[in-house]
Every structure is written in structure tokens, then in C-alpha cells.
Amino acid sequence: MTTTAHARRPAWEEKPSPAGQTIKGGILLAVVLAVLIPLWVVLVTSVSSRETINAAGGLVVVPREIDLDAYRVIFAGGQVARALGISAVVTVIGTAVSLVVTVLAAYGLSRPGSVAHRGLLFYFLLTFLIYPGLVPSYLVVTGVGLKDNLLSLVLPVAVNVFNLVVVRAFIQNIPAELMDSARVDGAGEFRILLRIVLPLSKAVIAVVGLFYAVGYWNVWFTALLYIDDNQKFPIQRILQSFILAGLTPQTSGSAVGVALPPTLAIKMAVVVVTVLPIAVVYPFLQRHFIRGVLIGAVKG
Structure with missing residues (x-):
């Protein structure tokens, strides 16, 4: 398995280091969260009651009770x-x-x-x-x-x-x-x-x-x-x-x-x-x- 993976890697491409993989994973995770968190906040706020929105002071992050009246x-x-x-x-x-x-x-x-x-x-x-x-x-x-x-x-x-x-x-x-x-x-x-x-x-x-x-x-x-x-x-x-x-x-x-x-x-x-x-x-x-x-x- 290692030999096959090494053969597929171009000669000019270095073997990925654990630190490099960690940094890339962290950046990818940050990008994903930057996209998903606003969508989550919009979705949760749309199904929140008046009391929940008032308690949160606006946009709701943590859902408490589901209200589909909107x-x-x-x-x-x-x-x-x-x-x-x-x-x-x-x-x-x-x-x-x-x-x-x-x-x-x-x-x-x-x-x-x-x-x-x-x-x-x-x-x-x-x-x-x-x-x-x-x-x-x-x-x-x-x-x-x-x-x-x-x-x-x-x-x-x-x-x-x-x-x-x-x-x-x-x-x-x-x-x-x-x-x-x-x-x-x-x-x-x-x-x-x-x-x-x-x-x-x-x-x-x-x-x-x-x-x-x-x-x-x-x-x-x-x-x-x-x-x-x-x-x-x-x-x-x-x-x-x-x-x-x-x-x-x-x-x-x-x-x-x-x-x-x-x-x-x-x-x-x-x-x-x-x-x-x-x-x-x-x-x-x-x-x-x-x-x-x-x-x-x-x-x-």
C-alpha cells in the first residue's frame, strides 16, 4: 500500500508531514465551520419561538424549543x-x-x-x-x-x-x-x-x-x-x-x-x-x- 501511494506521488512532491497535514486539516475545518455556522444560526433562528429569540437577544445559536409558526x-x-x-x-x-x-x-x-x-x-x-x-x-x-x-x-x-x-x-x-x-x-x-x-x-x-x-x-x-x-x-x-x-x-x-x-x-x-x-x-x-x-x- 505504501509503495503504491509513493509511486503515484510526483517526484517533485514531498512526503506530507504530520504537522503539514494537521495545518491543512485545521484550515479545512475552519473553512467548513465558517460556512456551516451561519447556515445553522439562520435555520435555528427560523424555528425558534419569540421567547427564545428575546432571551438570545437576536440570532439564536443553541435551539431550545421548536416553533414552526414562521x-x-x-x-x-x-x-x-x-x-x-x-x-x-x-x-x-x-x-x-x-x-x-x-x-x-x-x-x-x-x-x-x-x-x-x-x-x-x-x-x-x-x-x-x-x-x-x-x-x-x-x-x-x-x-x-x-x-x-x-x-x-x-x-x-x-x-x-x-x-x-x-x-x-x-x-x-x-x-x-x-x-x-x-x-x-x-x-x-x-x-x-x-x-x-x-x-x-x-x-x-x-x-x-x-x-x-x-x-x-x-x-x-x-x-x-x-x-x-x-x-x-x-x-x-x-x-x-x-x-x-x-x-x-x-x-x-x-x-x-x-x-x-x-x-x-x-x-x-x-x-x-x-x-x-x-x-x-x-x-x-x-x-x-x-x-x-x-x-x-x-x-x-
Whole structure:
């Protein structure tokens, strides 16, 4: 076992010392705690009663008694439940649109003989250096009639150039012989894309899809600019109004007329339901994450 481990270690890499391993372990533990402790405090505070929060003077670290009234309030058919549905719809539709457009553009730009290949590639890369700015973007979005429309949260950001470059670089690494043999058999470009390129690009598509999904789920600034109707607010916009503006949730049904839980517990509960979907989805895509990004970026 020792001989095998030693053989796998590069010649320039020294044998790890006990002190070095201890230091690395301590640093890793500190990083993990720095991430988990705030999440723990938010979760515990969201399920704490008014007495527990008052006794702690704010955020609760050690749970005493479980009180789920904050979650009952935000899921009572009011503003938060509606905002969660809107965010889910925007995330699903936006991610699907972005992936389709990004993959099609990346495949076209990865073919050296495609029409206006260099010009279009330069045009996309130019956006890395030149951004139109907030005012022109706002004028364009409102000018085409997307004000107070959920499409304003999708169409202006449908393509991310970084993701496009990563997918293009990944597709360029696919052996050209596979595509040439498919063309000899009479396959067209769309058939090659569907039958050869996409199955081989699952890793990078999963990573880029995660990037897009997180972006759409976390959208709040574009909602602040383009959405005025509070019936169309996504969950992040609701969270922003709770945290910064200090608003209380609008509830309906059995929650109306009942004493609300502490405002801090409601805020933390909204934070939990906002973070939870991405936290649940990420572990399923983690195995593709490093491979997809590195192959697409380093070899491009």
C-alpha cells in the first residue's frame, strides 16, 4: 500500500508531514465551520419561538424549543408562496432557454467553416470589455414592452458569454473524426448535435445549467428594475423587501388575524426556503462540476 501511494506521488512532491497535514486539516475545518455556522444560526433562528429569540437577544445559536409558526405564515398562501412559484417558473424556463441558445451558438461557433464565424465570435467576446450600461438596457427592455413582464427576467440575460465560451471550448475538444464519419453517413448538423455532441457534453451542460439556474433563482436586481407589480415578485425580491425594507409578509387564509411570529424568525425562514432548492440540487451536479469547467476552460 505504501509503495503504491509513493509511486503515484510526483517526484517533485514531498512526503506530507504530520504537522503539514494537521495545518491543512485545521484550515479545512475552519473553512467548513465558517460556512456551516451561519447556515445553522439562520435555520435555528427560523424555528425558534419569540421567547427564545428575546432571551438570545437576536440570532439564536443553541435551539431550545421548536416553533414552526414562521414557516406556517410564509406558506399560508400569501406573498412568499406565490413568489416561490414565480421563481421556480422563471428558473425552469430561463434555464431551458439559456441552455438551448448557448449550446446552439457554441456549436455553430466551434465549427471553423460556419458563416461569419470569426465576426460573431469577436462580437460575443467584445461584450467582455464593453457593456451597454444600465440606462440603455432599461430603455431597450421597456421599449420592447417587457416592463412588468416576467420575460424581462429571462430574455436580457439569456446568454452568458463566459458560459458560451466554456461550452464552445468543450465542443472543440470532441474528436472531429466522429462528426466527419456522421456526415459521411448522411447526418446533418442538427442530427450530429443531438446524437453525438450533446451526449458527450453532459458534464459541461450540467455545469452551465447549474450556473444559469442559480442566476435565475437569485435574480432580484432585474426584478427591482422591471417588475413593479408585487404579485409578480420573485422570491429574492421578496427577501430583499423583508430584509432591507423591514416589511412583513402578506398572508391569507387561516394566518390572517393570528399573531405573527417574530419578524426575525420570518426573515430567517424566508432565507432558508430561498437557499434550500439550490442546496438540494447542487449535490446531484457536483460530480460534473470540476470536470465540466476544467475541460471546457483549460483545453479551450
